Amino acid sequence: MPSPSTAATDDTATDAGTGTASPSATAAAVPDRTEPAEAEAAETEAVGTDVLEANAADGTGTGGRRFRRAPRARRRGLAPGKRLPASRLIGPALFLALWAVASAAGQLDPGAIPAPWTVLKTTGHLWTDGTLPTDVLTSLERAGYGFAFGLTAGVLLALASGLSRVGEALIDGTVQLNRAIPTLGLIPLFILWLGIGETFKIAIIAIVVYIPIYLNLHSALSGIDHRFVELAEVQGLSRLRFVREIVIPGALPGFFVGLRLGVTGSWLSLVVLEQINATSGLGYMMFQAQNYGRTDIILVGLLIYGIFGLVSDSAVRLIERKVLSWRRTLSS
Numbered sequence: 001m002p003s004p005s006t007a008a009t010d011d012t013a014t015d016a017g018t019g020t021a022s023p024s025a026t027a028a029a030v031p032d033r034t035e036p037a038e039a040e041a042a043e044t045e046a047v048g049t050d051v052l053e054a055n056a057a058d059g060t061g062t063g064g065r066r067f068r069r070a071p072r073a074r075r076r077g078l079a080p081g082k083r084l085p086a087s088r089l090i091g092p093a094l095f096l097a098l099w100a101v102a103s104a105a106g107q108l109d110p111g112a113i114p115a116p117w118t119v120l121k122t123t124g125h126l127w128t129d130g131t132l133p134t135d136v137l138t139s140l141e142r143a144g145y146g147f148a149f150g151l152t153a154g155v156l157l158a159l160a161s162g163l164s165r166v167g168e169a170l171i172d173g174t175v176q177l178n179r180a181i182p183t184l185g186l187i188p189l190f191i192l193w194l195g196i197g198e199t200f201k202i203a204i205i206a207i208v209v210y211i212p213i214y215l216n217l218h219s220a221l222s223g224i225d226h227r228f229v230e231l232a233e234v235q236g237l238s239r240l241r242f243v244r245e246i247v248i249p250g251a252l253p254g255f256f257v258g259l260r261l262g263v264t265g266s267w268l269s270l271v272v273l274e275q276i277n278a279t280s281g282l283g284y285m286m287f288q289a290q291n292y293g294r295t296d297i298i299l300v301g302l303l304i305y306g307i308f309g310l311v312s313d314s315a316v317r318l319i320e321r322k323v324l325s326w327r328r329t330l331s332s
Helices: 004-012 023-029 038-059 087-104 116-129 131-162 165-180 184-195 197-220 226-235 239-273 284-291 294-324
Strands: none
Touching: 038 165, 087 116, 087 294, 116 131, 116 294, 131 165, 131 239, 131 284, 131 294, 165 197, 184 197, 184 239, 197 239, 226 239, 239 284, 239 294, 284 294
């Protein structure tokens, strides 16, 4: 009688006459399908999603039909764009062109507003006579001294007031009071204090210069983020390093704004001061031309003041771009 192991072996053997496996062998060879219906559905859905994405990539539909892809919205640049070459000269050049066209067309009274070529001719005569060079040098000297004193006072007062609560209590209120008083209204008082010479003129120019420098620099110092102060305290920076590495870089943009206003203010005050007990200077030249009705000489003085103001402002802006080259702003 065969053993159980021999019977199991005989059941799995193939039929010698037909060469086919027995039913028990066939059932053992086919694995059981244990995947649930949900897994098959998920696999079918994933395959369909891949097909749709592939078709969308090459522009075909599910049935092989081509479809038109919706146009992608084009974003417009919000920045002002590339800087125009010599952009600050376009406005003055256009003004001079309109002035010349109006004068050539006879739309302007030559007695009130002479033509540009008349003003240019007068400038040549004044230069060859030696009058204009002397007046220009005198005006530059007065404006230079007044600007230097005003710049020094504005920076020192702003640092003392912006970096110390005690300094702010002592300085800021006084400067605000000085700002509220018309500076040109101080001329009679300064004449009594300093005399009628050059000293009071330089003092008035210095006051006009230091006020905008102080206001903008003090505002920039007060506007430094307090988190930078906390970071400096955590890093253990000294007072000197804190001022050099955090305060000065953070306050430079505001300082340059005040510097530009101070440069312009020096020229604005100079044209008034040079008409008070002066014997030379552009303002004195214009005052004398008023007595003789020479509007062309007055326009010469105004144009020179305008040129000085534009050149000095452009020089400050150039220095600002060099010093603050690390910034990325709309102007850069």
